[in-house]
Amino acid sequence: MRTIFRMRLWVLVLLIGIIFEATDVEARLYIDITAPSMRKIPVAIPDFKDLGKRSEHPELSSRLSEIMSNDLDLSGYFKPLDKDSFIESPDSGITRDSINFRDWSVIRAELLVKGGYECIGQQFKVEVRLFDVFSGRKLYGRRALGSLGESRYLIHRLGNEIIHTLSGHLGPFLTGMAFVGTSTGHKEIYTSDYDGHNLEQVTSYKTITLSPRWSPSGDKMIYTSFRNSGTVLFMHDMIRGSVTKISDRKGLNIAAAWRPNGEELALTLTISGNPDIYLIDITGRILKRLTKHWGIDVSPSFSPDGEKMAFVSNRSGSPQVYVLDLTNNQVERLTFEGVYNTSPAWSRLDRIAFASSSDYRFDIYTISPDGKDLRRVTQDRGHNESPCWSPDGRYIAFSSNRDGDNYHIFIANANGQNQRRVTFSDGDQLSPSWAEHPK
Amino acid sequence: MKKSLLIATLVVFACSSMFLLSSCAKREVVVEEEEITAVPGPEVEITVEEEAPMEVEEEVEREELAEIEPLEEVELAKVEEAEPGERALRAARFEGESIYFDFDKSFIKPEYRSILEEKGQFLKDYPDVRVRIEGNCDERGTNEYNLALGERRSTSAKGFLTSLGVSADRIEMISYGEERPLFLGHNEEAWGQNRRDDFVIIKE
Incomplete structure (x- = not known):
């Protein structure tokens, strides 16, 4: 079973492309799927940053974070935090260096999902990073490319990998x-x-x-x-x-x-x-x-x-x-x-x-x-x-x-x-x- | 005086049987509408009809509910003993009287034996008649189990009729499970009305 998942992941890597920056996941088990009941991890998923020069489809900014938030909520492993509680300055970026993790620990987020996207015509590019707020480490990062119509699908796919990163198995988001x-x-x-x-x-x-x-x-x-x-x-x-x-x-x-x-x-x-x-x-x-x-x-x-x-x-x-x-x-x-x-x-x-x-x-x-x-x-x-x-x-x-x-x-x-x-x-x-x- | 009474009786028969027959006919029509092109060989595309079926369904429900109404007229007609139209009358009674079951049970309750005996006599008196027994259930329980339970309910009635000497090949059966409630409520009154066998004449 494990090997199949690993192989599938390897295929995903090939398909989706570049892993940028090496991730430094340690052996810490974030989600113990064998536990009879689970504490939901508080996660912050701010609106995705529009990385395009021409700001095409600004509505995706909140829509993409909502898809991700809904996925993580439905997975049962997380408690997505209310966006109204976010205090981070809008100028902050989506990479580790441009994030003040205290903005997130103060509102008791334990995990932070940062996303950015760019639309050029029908082409759609998205990148997502997952951080441990306490240590400031990046646990996962991936860039995906597709058409605008596939944006929902791509977010599901990245969400699946986030679940895999934290629990060792893929999420249900593409079922x-x-x-x-x-x-x-x-x-x-x-x-x-x-x-x-x-x-x-x-x-x-x-x-x-x-x-x-x-x-x-x-x-x-x-x-x-x-x-x-x-x-x-x-x-x-x-x-x-x-x-x-x-x-x-x-x-x-x-x-x-x-x-x-x-x-x-x-x-x-x-x-x-x-x-x-x-x-x-x-x-x-x-x-x-x-x-x-x-x-x-x-x-x-x-x-x-x-x-x-x-x-x-x-x-x-x-x-x-x-x-x-x-x-x-x-x-x-x-x-x-x-x-x-x-x-x-x-x-x-x-x-x-x-x-x-x-x-x-x-x-x-x-x-x-x-x-x-x-x-x-x-x-x-x-x-x-x-x-x-x-x-x-x-x-x-x-x-x-x-x-x-x-x-x-x-x-x-x-x-x-x-x-x-x-x-x-x-x-x-x-x-x-x-x-x-x-x- | 006698003559006019007879005529009046006939009118009542005619009306009640017309009503029953027409409501049955309508039900048949609806079933026809539901039929899609049969799919004989493998991989034949099913044609998708674009219609607004909502109104149709509502009408069906109203009509099905309306079917309960004429029972009283049938009762009235029962008292009369006229010879002309006797067959139509008995056919109407055959279709008008359902039998009812206990929850999760398919045995014939003693109080419905006389109704079934009357139906059996009708079938023996008119050997050209073919009928269908439709088994139904209340909404409780799973659709799948209730389809099987409805089948057992129609089988029970069929078994009763064949034990009276009616040939089994004159009786078709279908189970609608919980899919065709006559009463739409969620209480024992509605449930009791929905746990039933309906009897339909498919060929006279």
């Missing part, structure tokens, strides 16, 4: 979200960046479309959509925009999940007369029947190695989460607390999130696949449903109606800290799916 939205009056599939920006409507079927799931590589998406005959499972090629029917068997074709190899899916069919889970290939051919029980079996989610599958069954009388071992067909019940446990989602870091209710108010919990270490993620804030994990397993997304009647997508750290709303459209936003490399 993407898919979800069901109702703003047209129909349930359609939408995609957006992880922070809710760049919203796009993927389907316009004017019927009911549910359960979007990105493929592991992010180039395809599956979803269930109603036709006259009932539910049909479709695969949407996100690069070409083409749509293929995967399963339209008589009865239900719902709630499909990708196996992590990206070549197989599990879904619920009723061809036997009862809702059971089947393994199919991506052309829709049945490979194996995975569950065989009189009860309802739905909502599969695979373990990172693809050898186990969590699912929901009411075989005990109420919906509960079970785990099937595909190597020996053993089924174990995972959840015992709460009368109604659904929507299991298995993370890359081997935690299972699910929605649980004992009084019809739903909340998100996570649990270890062996049934130990149950932890509550949401509490006393509306209904909270449909959890899904960020691709790296460090964040959790879910839909909640805590802000009123409608449901919106929220993200939080895996431990439930820093719950933040990321969608603001009309109607409901439901059933999120999170992709590492959305296409």
